[in-house]
Amino acid sequence: MSDKILMTPGPTMVPKEVLDVCHLQPYHHRTPEFYELFSCLNSNLKKIFKTNMDVLTLTSSGTGGMEAVVANLFKKGDKVLVASIGHFGERFYDITKAYGLDSDIIDFGWGNAVDLNKLEDALKKNEYKALIVTQNETSTGVTNDIKAIADVAKRHDVPVIVDAVSSLGGIPLEMDEWGLDAVVTCSQKCLMSPPGLSFVALSERAWQMAEESDLPKYYFDLKKARRGVQKEKPDNPYTPAVSTIMAVKKATDMLLNIGMDTVYKNQHLIGEKVRKTIKDIGLKLFPDESISSDLLTAVEVPEGYKAGDIINYMSERGILITGGQAHLKGKIIRIGHMGYITDEMLDLTFDALKNALSDLS
Structure with missing residues (x-):
């Protein structure tokens, strides 16, 4: 792309x-x-x-x-x-x-x-x-x-x-x-x-x-x-x-x-996939998983990294995510996955995030 x-x-x-x-x-x-x-x-x-x-x-x-x-x-x-x-x-x-x-x-x-x-x-x-x-x-x-x-x-x-x-x-x-x-x-x-x-x-x-x-x-x-x-x-x-x-x-x-019930089900599956992958990578979700959104995942920035560096690294590789707002600036990154999302988009995002954590360490 x-x-x-x-x-x-x-x-x-x-x-x-x-x-x-x-x-x-x-x-x-x-x-x-x-x-x-x-x-x-x-x-x-x-x-x-x-x-x-x-x-x-x-x-x-x-x-x-x-x-x-x-x-x-x-x-x-x-x-x-x-x-x-x-x-x-x-x-x-x-x-x-x-x-x-x-x-x-x-x-x-x-x-x-x-x-x-x-x-x-x-x-x-x-x-x-x-x-x-x-x-x-x-x-x-x-x-x-x-x-x-x-x-x-x-x-x-x-x-x-x-x-x-x-x-x-x-x-x-x-x-x-x-x-x-x-x-x-x-x-x-x-x-x-x-x-x-x-x-x-x-x-x-x-x-x-x-x-x-x-x-x-x-x-x-x-x-x-x-x-x-x-x-x-x-x-x-x-x-x-x-x-x-x-x-x-x-x-x-x-x-x-598609049917709205199917849309909701698909969106929930995407949310679950993102949360599982984030945890598998070794990162921590910002909110409790029981109230986590199926549309956007907030992730705590691990110690030793800067949110801006992760965001810029991924942007240079074609994946745009965002950081925290107000007092959460620098403390979290936010990955949106609402609306039109494909498996390819998710996989490219996960790969870019993993590479960012590896190359910026």
Whole structure:
């Protein structure tokens, strides 16, 4: 392979079939061809979100989708709880503060999952307008049990907002069945497409919250986006990233043709293979294996090595991985294996890592 293999938290590798679509001339976004394309994409996304609600397409990264949820669901001063297990939980908290919410953050620590008992105690202490939580925390390689978290929130009648930016389409998430009120994801992770789009779905309860919201929004006004989706000829309020929409339509066709249960099973097998190989090499996983992600593996940097040296060595050999963030910088390396991953990609990554440890010792 001449190009670098992206074993990162995102962007991720894009299948040839999807790349071929990216090379086509884009549709004009006010034409019958686009309306049909967008309608099919919306149908695919509902199947992957596991919801009967509309899924809205925004031209932004996943962070834009996170901001859109905050801007559309709350009033200034609303009290919300963010359950954080790493960098992206903290990011969601920062967004709530930027919009003037009275936010609390319960920090379970980088490398841990949400403790359900502590969460229950926190929800008892205040009347929160919502609970915000990350399903798959790529800064640490930890996956939260969203169903169990939603069950706790349900006992307190608290709406649940899920950052599924790096997880939707790779590990199970049942929006309607689990009673989730807002779910956010994006194009460049498990959906096997280039960056450029975020996707947001809201429950009926969340749409009622949107009716009462008084926070400023214009480009990210979800009510405008919903009106566009519900037209006989569905479209976006503004010019979208048409080529990326074309790509995601193709990628979601591929996922659904495989079958989501099979996708989840395959992703779990990949996660198990990566974790076993890492241990066989003699390295240590950063989080406890019981909460380790099937989509990204965080590995402790062994004594005597520098994370940057390992990353640079592998990059020079065509394999791109990433290091730790914030206080974990220099302490861990992160190997992404979400979305489009082949055995060849995994084998080349393992070989490059083994050679790095040998040659840098």
